Amino acid sequence: MTASILDGIVLGLQFGVLATGLTLVYGLGGVLNLAYGQMSVISAMVVVLATDAGVSLVPAIGLGLLAGALLGLLLDVTILRPVYRLQGEARVLLSLLLSLGVAFIVDGFLNWRLPLESLNIRVGGEAVTILGVRMRMGSLVASGITLLVLAVLFYLFRYTRLGRAIRSVIENEQGARLVGIDPHRMLRIILVLSGILAAIVAVTRSMVAPVSVRAGFSITVLALIATVVGGLGSISGAFLAGLILGIVNSIAASYIGTFLSLIILLVAAALTILIRPAGLLGVRE
Amino acid sequence: MLEVAGLSAGYQGSDVVHDVSFHVEEGETVMIIGSNGAGKTTLFRAITGLLAKSSGVVTFMGIDISALPAQHIVRTGLGFVPAERHLFPRMTVEENLALGAYPERPDPTTLRVVLDLFRRLEERRRQLAGTLSGGEQQMLAVGRALMGKPRLLVLDEPTTGLSPKLAQEAYRALDVLRGEGLTILVAEQQVPLALAISDRGYVLENGVTLLDGTSKELAADPRVRAAYLGVA
Numbered sequence: 237m238t239a240s241i242l243d244g245i246v247l248g249l250q251f252g253v254l255a256t257g258l259t260l261v262y263g264l265g266g267v268l269n270l271a272y273g274q275m276s277v278i279s280a281m282v283v284v285l286a287t288d289a290g291v292s293l294v295p296a297i298g299l300g301l302l303a304g305a306l307l308g309l310l311l312d313v314t315i316l317r318p319v320y321r322l323q324g325e326a327r328v329l330l331s332l333l334l335s336l337g338v339a340f341i342v343d344g345f346l347n348w349r350l351p352l353e354s355l356n357i358r359v360g361g362e363a364v365t366i367l368g369v370r371m372r373m374g375s376l377v378a379s380g381i382t383l384l385v386l387a388v389l390f391y392l393f394r395y396t397r398l399g400r401a402i403r404s405v406i407e408n409e410q411g412a413r414l415v416g417i418d419p420h421r422m423l424r425i426i427l428v429l430s431g432i433l434a435a436i437v438a439v440t441r442s443m444v445a446p447v448s449v450r451a452g453f454s455i456t457v458l459a460l461i462a463t464v465v466g467g468l469g470s471i472s473g474a475f476l477a478g479l480i481l482g483i484v485n486s487i488a489a490s491y492i493g494t495f496l497s498l499i500i501l502l503v504a505a506a507l508t509i510l511i512r513p514a515g516l517l518g519v520r521e
Numbered sequence: 522m523l524e525v526a527g528l529s530a531g532y533q534g535s536d537v538v539h540d541v542s543f544h545v546e547e548g549e550t551v552m553i554i555g556s557n558g559a560g561k562t563t564l565f566r567a568i569t570g571l572l573a574k575s576s577g578v579v580t581f582m583g584i585d586i587s588a589l590p591a592q593h594i595v596r597t598g599l600g601f602v603p604a605e606r607h608l609f610p611r612m613t614v615e616e617n618l619a620l621g622a623y624p625e626r627p628d629p630t631t632l633r634v635v636l637d638l639f640r641r642l643e644e645r646r647r648q649l650a651g652t653l654s655g656g657e658q659q660m661l662a663v664g665r666a667l668m669g670k671p672r673l674l675v676l677d678e679p680t681t682g683l684s685p686k687l688a689q690e691a692y693r694a695l696d697v698l699r700g701e702g703l704t705i706l707v708a709e710q711q712v713p714l715a716l717a718i719s720d721r722g723y724v725l726e727n728g729v730t731l732l733d734g735t736s737k738e739l740a741a742d743p744r745v746r747a748a749y750l751g752v753a
Contacts, residue, residue: 397623404609404620410571411607413591415623415669 239369240487246375246444248482249382254437254455255462255474256389257430263406263469265423267319267331269311272434273455274342279304279435280355280447281346293357297439304435308427311335316427320420339452346449354446355438378440385436386475393471402426406469457498461505467518477516481505522547522704523568523599523673528577530567536575537563538728545673550695550705552715552736554749555725561708562604564725565677569601570594582672600671604678606662610651614642617650617661621668628670635664638694656687663694674698676707680714692718712749716740 254272261267269275282303286296315338319331361373393399404412405419412419437455441447462481466473484504488497508516523545531537538560545551555561566572568579570591579587586594595601609617618635619627636643639660645653650661659679666674679695680688692714699705699718709715715722722739724732732742739745 397619397626400612400616400620401623403612407609407611408607410591410603410605411609412620413571414569414595414601414603414607415620415665416592416595417620417623418590418592 237487238367240490241483242366242369242371243375243490244483244486245479246371246379246482247486248479249379249386250437250440250478251458251462251482252475252478253382253385253433253440254459255466255478256386256471257433258459259463259466259469259471259474260402260406260426261423261430262328262463263471264402264419264426265320266324266327267316267335267423268328269335269427269430270332270456270460271311271335271339271342271452272430272459273452273457274339274346275304275307275431276434276438276455277346277447277449277452278307278342279431280438280442280451281350281353281449283357283439283442284350284353284355300439301432301435304431304433304438305428306431307434308429308431309424311338311431312424312427339456343450343452346452350449352449354448355442356446357439357442359443372444374443378443381436381440385433389471398425454498458501461501465505465508465515467515470515470517473515473517477508522549522582523706524578524580525568526578526580528564528567528574528579530563530572530574530577532563532572536728538567538725540577541725541728541730543723543730543733545704545706547672547704548702549721550699550707550719552712552719552722553706553708553725554710554712554715554722554739554745555708556748557710559725560728561725562677563728565601565603565675565708569599569675571601571603595669595671598670598672600666600669600674602662602666602674602676602679604681606658608650608658608661608665611649613647613649614653614661615646617665618642618668621665623669627668631668631670635667638667638697639664655682656684656690659683659687659691660694663691667698671703673704673706676705678708678710680709680711688714712745 258269258272261269279300283296283300286299287293315334316331319327319334322330359374359377363370363372364376393403401417402422404417405422409419438447462478463474465481466477481501485497485501488500526542528541529536529539541564553561563572567574570589574587578585581597581599584597586597609620618632622628641657642660642664645657653661679691683691688711695705696718707715716736719736721735723730724745732739
């Protein structure tokens with residue numbers, strides 16, 4: 237049991253980072269990015285191709301993060317342009333359809349060109365015993381990086397002017413404009429940030445288990461579940477939900493079976509939404 | 522300082538205000554009075570860039586701001602306090618005020634001035650804006666606008682949702698600001714309050730300006746007396 241919980245925390249921290257990226261974009265711009273998992277996979281493949289070409293690991297990871305950032309920017313200046321002209325539900329719906337289209341195209345392309353690739357970063361070192369459970373070094377490094385990312389995000393949103401400006405757009409877009417904040421500029425920054433987060437998760441995930449070229453949709457679905465459970469637009473909610481779902485997933489996988497764990501996650505998500513329609517920490521408008 | 526010429530604006534292709542022209546000179550306090558639905562809010566939202574104009578030119582400090590979005594207009598020194606306030610409810614009073622100075626770091630002297638003007642905000646600095654009373658939220662909205670060091674402060678019905686006592690308090694604060702030389706443009710339904718602090722005014726009805734004049738002239742005008750001051 238302890239082993240499952242610890243594994244769940246390792247996984248859940250990553251869900252949390254994933255969901256944060258998705259929820260920020262939604263909260264800020266009413267854009268639901270269903271190509272999110274593919275952004276993660278493309279970044280992973282950039283790392284794979286770079287290391288295959290002889291680039292050493294750390295710079296290759298740097299290239300992967302850069303790819304994530306550029307993908308966020310690319311979405312902003314291409315397919316999201318018609319989305320920005322709409323408001324409210326029409327905006328969410330169009331963003332969802334267009335990004336789903338992008339996801340299919342990316343998936344098709346990757347499966348054609350790199351059908352067998354996967355990113356698998358091996359972290360050396362002895363396993364460490366925590367609470368009587370032997371934890372692999374890869375899991376610990378992955379969790380350490382994830383915690384660091386979360387600390388940076390927390391600092392950014394709580395204490396910096398930029399972070400406050402981003403939150404103000406989520407809270408009241410017109411109010412933000414009235415103090416001189418350009419909502420679209422903030423959304424562009426957040427899309428780039430979400431691309432970087434997607435890339436970071438690809439890297440940390442690959443330290444625990446291989447990230448295959450086909451992982452895109454399952455990453456999107458996991459991020460989406462954590463986002464909805466946490467409350468769309470709530471950063472701390474997304475993180476909390478990610479952590480809980482990671483633990484649920486890992487316990488379900490080891491006691492019931494991996495094949496059922498996604499169904500159990502969905503049931504857990506559905507129950508949360510029934511009890512708290514706005515999500516764990518969401519606030520109803 | 523502010524020159525509005527032939528402004529028309531509205532929603533979904535049908536104009537609510539038609540060909541409105543007026544001006545505000547440096548150091549003046551000008552009021553736009555009119556009943557509910559006269560078009561005051563539409564007029565102000567169009568001037569401050571929150572709403573697209575269908576025609577007309579708005580010049581502020583010699584710059585044509587007609588086509589600028591709200592986030593650029595505020596940086597030219599035109600601060601707007603909308604009737605809905607548009608605060609950031611899940612942020613503290615302090616964070617709301619700090620955002621008023623965006624993109625600059627909040628200026629401590631300006632912050633001091635705001636907190637001295639609104640003592641209640643000082644007591645509630647660490648409280649979330651969403652938990653404040655209506656009067657305090659109004660103070661915060663004005664305070665946030667002041668943090669941006671505006672040359673002109675535009676207020677849309679600052680007494681919305683306030684008790685008569687709080688409404689008077691709000692106008693006392695505006696009077697202090699006016700005494701310090703701030704130029705103020707205010708839209709108001711509660712005409713006696715606005716009359717007491719304004720130099721001049723315009724009467725807006727059905728989206729057009731019916732009358733204009735000094736506050737004295739308006740207060741003496743039989744139409745204004747009958748419609749807004751409750752004097753037959």
